[in-house]
Amino acid sequence: MKILFITSTRIGDAILSTCLLRHLERTHPEARFTIACGALSAPLFEDFEKVDRLIALTSKKYGKHWIEIWGKSIGTKWDLVIDLRGSALAFLVLAKKRLVWRSKKVEKHRVEQLCDLLGQGGYEIPNPQPHLWLSDTRLEKGLATIPSQKSPLIAISPLANWPGKEWPHPQMVELLKRVSSEEGPFQGAKFIFFAAPNEQNRLLEFKSHFETKNLIEVGDYSHLLDVATLMKQCDFFIGNDSGLMHMAASLGLPTLGLFGPSYDLFYRPWGKKAHFLRTPEPPQDLIDRADGGNEELLMQNLTVQEVYSHVKDLAILYKTR
Numbered sequence: 001m002k003i004l005f006i007t008s009t010r011i012g013d014a015i016l017s018t019c020l021l022r023h024l025e026r027t028h029p030e031a032r033f034t035i036a037c038g039a040l041s042a043p044l045f046e047d048f049e050k051v052d053r054l055i056a057l058t059s060k061k062y063g064k065h066w067i068e069i070w071g072k073s074i075g076t077k078w079d080l081v082i083d084l085r086g087s088a089l090a091f092l093v094l095a096k097k098r099l100v101w102r103s104k105k106v107e108k109h110r111v112e113q114l115c116d117l118l119g120q121g122g123y124e125i126p127n128p129q130p131h132l133w134l135s136d137t138r139l140e141k142g143l144a145t146i147p148s149q150k151s152p153l154i155a156i157s158p159l160a161n162w163p164g165k166e167w168p169h170p171q172m173v174e175l176l177k178r179v180s181s182e183e184g185p186f187q188g189a190k191f192i193f194f195a196a197p198n199e200q201n202r203l204l205e206f207k208s209h210f211e212t213k214n215l216i217e218v219g220d221y222s223h224l225l226d227v228a229t230l231m232k233q234c235d236f237f238i239g240n241d242s243g244l245m246h247m248a249a250s251l252g253l254p255t256l257g258l259f260g261p262s263y264d265l266f267y268r269p270w271g272k273k274a275h276f277l278r279t280p281e282p283p284q285d286l287i288d289r290a291d292g293g294n295e296e297l298l299m300q301n302l303t304v305q306e307v308y309s310h311v312k313d314l315a316i317l318y319k320t321r
Helices: 011-027 061-073 109-121 137-146 168-179 197-207 224-231 243-250 281-291 304-317
Strands: 002-006 033-038 051-056 078-083 096-099 152-158 192-195 236-240 255-259 274-278
Touching: 002 137, 011 033, 011 109, 011 243, 033 061, 033 137, 051 061, 152 168, 152 243, 168 197, 168 224, 168 304, 192 197, 224 243, 236 243, 236 304, 243 255, 255 304
Parallel strands: 002 033, 002 078, 033 051, 078 096, 152 192, 152 236, 236 255, 255 274
Antiparallel strands: none
């Protein structure tokens, strides 16, 4: 069985879409996949052993990147084409079955909407779970990077692709110092801070608020799957709405995502141990405030005490060391 799977450029959306790949992999063990996606998210699929071809796209003028995909897929007769970009490509290649994403105003999480799309093809996913494939070699490399820890190891993602989505840094710093204090749920915890390659300078400034003994430094790990192998060794994740948040949830970490001017209804972390908190203001109110020229501190009304209480409850729930 040959499947053409066209998914998102954005890391978070691409990770959520893996719930479909995971189901198809299990339903059709013999299936081989060609995956087309943006260059930013393409590394997520490099360890998926059933991929025959990974097409990493860079956006081009006049939609020429779609011509590139078409040129690389026109010679194959596909058993199934899934196009989550909603393009015309699915109708320009030979295929027995086509499932094409169409944006609809429905009050459902993105994962549920994806499952509805697959349902149109006769598939039912009773327990959809995003998933990242990690090779044994990559896992061994990651295990060798972080020394064995007796203390809790907490993954932190304090930044986002838009500052308006960031919980104010002074509040995040206060939270982390409280959760790792003698009275906190993660007494003596060590932190690994994660951020995109272009955010490393800002991350350095944030890390300056902590003593070196409280940090685990892992060097320059810019490949997404290398980041995932490091994150997989952590005991807990705290961060803003971002691709890293979705990565943590897909790896099965107890995950707490913090939301402000983004829609938790559609993009809260999805997983068996995924949780979220949001500001008292609904997202549209914060978006309107940002549109009015005030995008600073949109999330300041989400209090440290509220987040701390939630972290404490989750630490008990998951019996985190």
